[in-house]
Amino acid sequence: MTLDEILASLFPAGHDVVRERGLIAGQGRLPDGGAIAVIGVEGQTPVGVEEAAQLAGNVIEVIKSGGNEPILVLIDSGSQRMSKRDELLGINEFLAHLAKCLILADKLGHRTVGLLYGHTAAGAFIATALATRTLLALPGAEPAVMDLPSMSRVTKLSIDVLEEKAKSTPVFAPGLDNLFQTGAVAVTLDPASSLADQLQAQLSRPAERDDNRDQLGAERNGRPKAADIARRVYELARASV
Numbered sequence: 545m546t547l548d549e550i551l552a553s554l555f556p557a558g559h560d561v562v563r564e565r566g567l568i569a570g571q572g573r574l575p576d577g578g579a580i581a582v583i584g585v586e587g588q589t590p591v592g593v594e595e596a597a598q599l600a601g602n603v604i605e606v607i608k609s610g611g612n613e614p615i616l617v618l619i620d621s622g623s624q625r626m627s628k629r630d631e632l633l634g635i636n637e638f639l640a641h642l643a644k645c646l647i648l649a650d651k652l653g654h655r656t657v658g659l660l661y662g663h664t665a666a667g668a669f670i671a672t673a674l675a676t677r678t679l680l681a682l683p684g685a686e687p688a689v690m691d692l693p694s695m696s697r698v699t700k701l702s703i704d705v706l707e708e709k710a711k712s713t714p715v716f717a718p719g720l721d722n723l724f725q726t727g728a729v730a731v732t733l734d735p736a737s738s739l740a741d742q743l744q745a746q747l748s749r750p751a752e753r754d755d756n757r758d759q760l761g762a763e764r765n766g767r768p769k770a771a772d773i774a775r776r777v778y779e780l781a782r783a784s785v
Contacts (some may be wrong), residue, residue: 547586547620550661553739567595568618571603575744581606583652584618584672591623591668596638599672604647606654614655614747617646619673638673646675655747660685660720660729666694674728678746681720681729681775688718714766726767727760734735739775749760 559669561570566589583602650656658676663686714725723729761767
């Protein structure tokens with residue numbers, strides 16, 4: 545689906561979403577009559593310091609407006625911008641700021657939902673889609689925390705070894721199916737049905753009190769140990785208080 549088609553299916557009652565220099569911002573009307581803030585990235589735009597600051601500013605404006613308006617984050621991005629300039633300006637801090645703004649908004653009652661509809665990778669993926677409360681995806685989305693060539697350089701393992709590990713261990717592999725199995729992606733939407741109704745259904749569900757992605761990963765056998773280890777660490781920390 546194109547972004548225009550996605551927006552039309554998400555907001556048949558209308559929206560004022562605008563797209564400028566690879567960024568998305570605006571507001572849409574939900575089936576129940578409520579409004580939802582929309583931000584995001586299109587056209588596989590890399591997220592540099594300016595883009596991260598703009599997106600964070602959009603989230604802060606929603607927070608400042610009060611109320612409990614949810615936030616939808618649409619993502620078809622590159623990775624973080626790979627430039628010496630952005631590195632010297634502290635791209636890591638800008639991305640961290642964006643992620644913290646989304647997490648703060650959620651804590652203050654603005655339900656955050658990510659929707660992967662194209663490509664995304666690395667720091668841009670972590671600071672946008674993975675920083676939302678609930679991450680949805682459309683078939684054909686191409687998420688990757690780290691591609692295999694980059695992973696090979698970091699781990700010093702060959703591509704062949706990583707490809708073999710990826711067959712049985714989703715955390716070693718990019719792609720929508722693997723991110724779903726690890727619990728990072730909660731639901732893959734059906735593009736043949738109303739995206740508005742599917743989004744409304746997600747927003748109508750009671751919000752999880754805690755991040756449950758490790759539980760989803762265990763249930764889907766994508767991260768069989770994470771939830772148990774997190775629980776044991778929590779229990780040990782509580783026992784030491």
